[in-house]
Amino acid sequence: MTTRAREVNDVDDVVARMRALDAALPPRDGVAVFNRVYLTVTEELRHRIATRAFADPAGAAELGTRFAARYLAAVTAGPRDAPACWRPLLQLRHHRGVRPLQFALAGINAHVGHDLALAVVDAARALDREPPSLERDFDRVGELLTAIEERVREELMPGPDLLDVADPLTHLAGAWSLERARDAAWAGARVLWSLRGLPEMYEEFTEKLDTGVGLIGRFLLTPLDR
Template sequence: MFAYDPQIAAAVAQRPDTIPEVLSVMRTVDGLTADGDGLKWFNGLYLTVTEAVHAQVSTSGLADPGFMAALDVEFAGLYFSALRGFLAGHPIPGCWQVLFAVRAQTRLTRIQCALAGMNAHINHDLALAIVSTSAAAGVTPDHDSGRYTDFTALNATLDGLIETAKKQLQLRLLGDEVPQLSVLEDTIAGWSMSAARENAWNNAEIAWRLRPVPLLTDRFEHGIDGVATVIGKALLVPLP
């Protein structure tokens, strides 16, 4: 789709092991992508979010900063995996497919692409990352745990970044201004980072308990992908 796609594929070829490695990959993708590529605006917003997470994990008094760091790395790996799969022509979750397929649609706005990526990543990937990180750590995702408290401690910061993005990214992909359109305002106004993250944790608790039944696990994961795909399609309706 873009001449630099092979370079992006190379950048996301290996799963990172640390948050600094995650940030390095995101910065590489940011440096490669053109303004007219919708991927740039999701990746850029996610880079800002990850920098904030890294700062909080590194400096604040979290109950289990190691878990939060591992979750951040696992979470980012799912984005890189989806992008890698798309560029290789492999099947990927539908919620990611709807975004990557319209990367070059310049009638879209930057905020539409940024939020569509956040939708796919949080409404689909985050629950899976919480489950896999919990399994690796030998702990259970639970609302009564210090890990959940750490998880929600990030909400105010992340909500602030999303609200800033909603103001700064209301431009078409190439930077053209868009008229004051109530349809765009209505589309982005209701998207809440903290609400999406809370839903992801709830889904992780459900998915955790479904693990002994692979068939139900598959159906559940398919269901959350279906919901995220519908939301992504609604976010990505091109503007006039």
């Protein structure tokens, strides 16, 4: 299922909307947990674009904006209308048996596993370029996501005094890899680009990608508290 975002103008607009979500949502809400993570990423992305840390600031800004637009569309659409990859988080966002780390990883999984591949294609079309021209900045954005994910794991994992309770969480979190998700997103973008002239196959591949990522999200949100 394809969800269209209300038009997002630029990275500044993205930051403003994420801050508005942060102010509106209860702190323990699963979407709020992920939104705080993503807001940190986007603020750092904006800083790096402004300081010309990217080889192609315009391309990085376009990719970052298109990427965020898909997230904003999903979380404002509601569980029934959102892509399948986002439904587990939207449906279980208030479940007391799901830990904050699980919410954060489920959001990263949906956004990187599904939205990132589509955002590369969106950006390439908007810039009238081929996806390989965005690969360098794609990798730089990926490095930023990896740094944030490491910090999230450190901040949201329970301390040593709770290791017995945390064992299932440690196993679950260790089974998912952002690096593999990023690699799959780039491969998915290349496949989608090759299928852009074949609408039926493009939609079929997008749907299968969406449902597969959604299944992983459902596992990541397995309630662990007794």
